[in-house]
Amino acid sequence: MCAMKTLIRYVLLTALRDRLFIGLLVAIGLVYGLAVFTGSTALSEQQAMSLALFAGGSRIVMVIGIAIFACFHVQRAFDSKEIESILAKPISRRNFLIGYSLGFTILAMGMVIPIILINMTFLQVREHLSGLALWSLSLVLEVALITEFALLAALILRSAVSAVLASLGFYIIARLMGFFIAAMVNPFSMMGQGKWGDILLTLLKYISVLIPRLDLFAKSNWLIYGIEHPSELWLCLLQAVIFILFLQAMAVFDLKRKQF
Amino acid sequence: MMLKKIKCSNIWLIILLIAQMGVWQITKRYPPNLGIVPDVPSQMSIKAFSLGDEQFYFRVLGYRLQNAGDTFGRFTALKDYNYHQLYYWFTLLDSLDATSNFIPSMASYYFSQTQRVSDVRYVIDYLDQHASRDLYHKWWWMAQAVYLANHKLNDKDLALKLAYKLAATPRNDIPLWAKQMPAFIHEQRGELDEALVIIEDILKHSDHMDPGELNFMHYFIQERLGKLKEVIKTH
Numbered sequence: 001m002c003a004m005k006t007l008i009r010y011v012l013l014t015a016l017r018d019r020l021f022i023g024l025l026v027a028i029g030l031v032y033g034l035a036v037f038t039g040s041t042a043l044s045e046q047q048a049m050s051l052a053l054f055a056g057g058s059r060i061v062m063v064i065g066i067a068i069f070a071c072f073h074v075q076r077a078f079d080s081k082e083i084e085s086i087l088a089k090p091i092s093r094r095n096f097l098i099g100y101s102l103g104f105t106i107l108a109m110g111m112v113i114p115i116i117l118i119n120m121t122f123l124q125v126r127e128h129l130s131g132l133a134l135w136s137l138s139l140v141l142e143v144a145l146i147t148e149f150a151l152l153a154a155l156i157l158r159s160a161v162s163a164v165l166a167s168l169g170f171y172i173i174a175r176l177m178g179f180f181i182a183a184m185v186n187p188f189s190m191m192g193q194g195k196w197g198d199i200l201l202t203l204l205k206y207i208s209v210l211i212p213r214l215d216l217f218a219k220s221n222w223l224i225y226g227i228e229h230p231s232e233l234w235l236c237l238l239q240a241v242i243f244i245l246f247l248q249a250m251a252v253f254d255l256k257r258k259q260f
Numbered sequence: 261m262m263l264k265k266i267k268c269s270n271i272w273l274i275i276l277l278i279a280q281m282g283v284w285q286i287t288k289r290y291p292p293n294l295g296i297v298p299d300v301p302s303q304m305s306i307k308a309f310s311l312g313d314e315q316f317y318f319r320v321l322g323y324r325l326q327n328a329g330d331t332f333g334r335f336t337a338l339k340d341y342n343y344h345q346l347y348y349w350f351t352l353l354d355s356l357d358a359t360s361n362f363i364p365s366m367a368s369y370y371f372s373q374t375q376r377v378s379d380v381r382y383v384i385d386y387l388d389q390h391a392s393r394d395l396y397h398k399w400w401w402m403a404q405a406v407y408l409a410n411h412k413l414n415d416k417d418l419a420l421k422l423a424y425k426l427a428a429t430p431r432n433d434i435p436l437w438a439k440q441m442p443a444f445i446h447e448q449r450g451e452l453d454e455a456l457v458i459i460e461d462i463l464k465h466s467d468h469m470d471p472g473e474l475n476f477m478h479y480f481i482q483e484r485l486g487k488l489k490e491v492i493k494t495h
Contacts, residue, residue: 043326044365049319056316175311182307215312224315225359 003091004099010086011103014073024065024111031057032118048224051123055135055220058115062108062143063171067150070104071163074154093255101148101248108143112136119223131222134233138217141240145212146171148247155254171214173207178215180204212243296329296336300348303355310356318356325349326366338374346371347382354390361401364390368404372412380412388422399429399438406441410448420445427458436462436473443480456481 015021032054039050077083087096116136119125125132149170153163184204217236227233301309310317325346329336346367353363364387372383387405391398403426410419423441437444443458459477463469 038323042323042362043370045360045362048360049323049362052315052319056313056320059313172311176308178312179304179308213312218313220313220315220319221357 003089004095004102007086007091007096007099008103008106011073011100012107015069015107018069018073020065020069020107021111024061025114027061027065028058028111028114028118031061032122036122047123051119051125051223052220054118054123055218055223058118059139059142059218062111062115062139063146064168066104066108066111066143067146067167067171068164069107070147070150071154071160071167074151075158075160075163078158094252097151097248097251097255100151101144101244104147104151105140105144108147109140112140112143115139125223128223128226131224131226134227134236135218135220135222137233138219138236141236142214142217145214145240145244145247148244148251152247152251152254155251155258170211174211174214176215177208177211177213180208181213184208212239294332294334296340297342297345297349298324298328300345300352303352306352306356314356318353318360319362321349321356322353322360322362322366325353325363326370338371339376339379341371341374341379343371343374343376343379343382347386350386351389354393358390358393364398364401364404368401368408372404372408377412377414380408381415384408384413384418384422388425392425395425395429396431399426399431399434402426402429403438403441406445410445416445416449420449436466436469440477440480 035050035054035057038053039046039048042049074083077086087093091099116132119132146167150163150167153166153170154160157163157166184201213235216232216239306317306321307314329341350363350367367383367386372380374380384405387401387408391400391402391405395402402422406419406422406426409415409422413419420442423445427439427442429438439462440459443455446452446455446458459481463477
């Protein structure tokens with residue numbers, strides 16, 4: 001437990017050392033400025049425009065920022081033999097990975113706080129506080145899930161650039177899952193009839209089993225109109241917990257077989 | 261030897277710089293096609309490109325449509341816009357968010373001001389379609405459609421058809437003029453009897469009426485329809 005705490009502290013310290021907090025805060029500030037400027041020039045619903053643009057923009061900044069940090073952090077830890085040094089201590093490889101994941105999740109939670117504050121104070125999301133709560137929670141889960149994938153990709157691929165590209169690819173596919181499911185429900189309208197349509201449909205079916213539906217997470221709609229279906233919270237939680245544990249198990253499986 | 265090498269690389273640098281400038285002289289003749297109203301994407305593609313956050317993409321596309329034709333220092337007259345394409349944009353964006361009033365307000369307060377009056381029909385068709393989906397909350401846009409059909413397009417038949425839709429709004433807390441709208445259009449068409457029937461019907465079915473509204477209806481029947489005596493007889 002003590003070793004895990006140290007590991008979490010180590011992740012947070014490296015984030016501080018890499019100026020991740022400042023970098024993300026500046027990026028979020030820029031997104032806010034751009035969203036407010038754009039919103040103020042809209043013909044109507046200026047606040048809703050700013051809110052939606054800030055919500056979408058800050059989500060993209062968070063996901064890309066923390067995924068890039070995770071990939072480069074792991075690669076540098078491998079290159080500088082920091083990982084070997086940590087694993088030489090009395091800590092199991094499983095606990096090592098859990099510590100890392102918790103560190104990244106705490107990082108994501110910490111970075112969501114300024115976004116929530118901006119939403120509440122400057123963009124005045126007071127009418128739909130439950131929507132803001134669900135949006136913020138699902139954003140943390142989404143970032144935690146992507147970071148977990150980035151960690152796994154960095155462990156397997158070893159190249160930080162490849163890991164970043166794989167993570168972003170995974171993120172886009174996971175965000176497209178809702179669209180893919182719509183294509184599966186009504187295959188002929190989207191893929192046409194014929195051999196290729198059937199092949200694509202089968203391929204999508206297999207992909208959809210293995211990839212979570214991130215399109216159900218962090219919807220800007222919740223901030224503007226509130227939550228329509230409270231069950232969406234459980235869907236997000238369930239998916240995130242199961243998939244994070246699944247990725248964690250894969251990472252442990254991979255790390256246990258690694259020779260240092 | 262070293263000096264010769266540096267000189268050689270300098271010469272190459274200058275040659276390539278001149279070549280680049282030469283290429284620029286050719287490429288600058290091909291300005292990007294800015295267009296006015298962007299091509300309308302398919303419903304499937306916008307669902308895919310929204311990446312699950314339809315509200316975010318709705319606002320991005322809505323903002324793009326608002327500024328279409330007026331980017332990069334250009335100002336385009338509304339008569340030069342392709343309203344057929346705009347109509348498809350409006351309906352497409354409604355598929356991302358039909359609750360928002362951003363698109364109907366843009367259509368009725370901005371795009372309806374076109375100098376080519378015949379194009380207003382596209383705006384009216386869209387407003388009719390948008391409001392008909394949820395008349396309870398969107399009656400205001402039906403009222404705008406009636407106004408545009410009546411005063412801009414001068415199509416009294418269309419205005420009357422829409423006015424009847426507006427009057428059928430399933431709520432009692434909308435202003436009385438919305439319920440009276442078909443009577444006003446009938447009056448303009450010279451169909452005074454029909455107008456009277458509508459006003460009579462409102463009088464019959466309204467429990468609590470503001471004295472101001474009663475005065476207006478009295479004025480409307482007496483002065484504009486000249487039918488007050490007839491009404492008094494029947495009541």
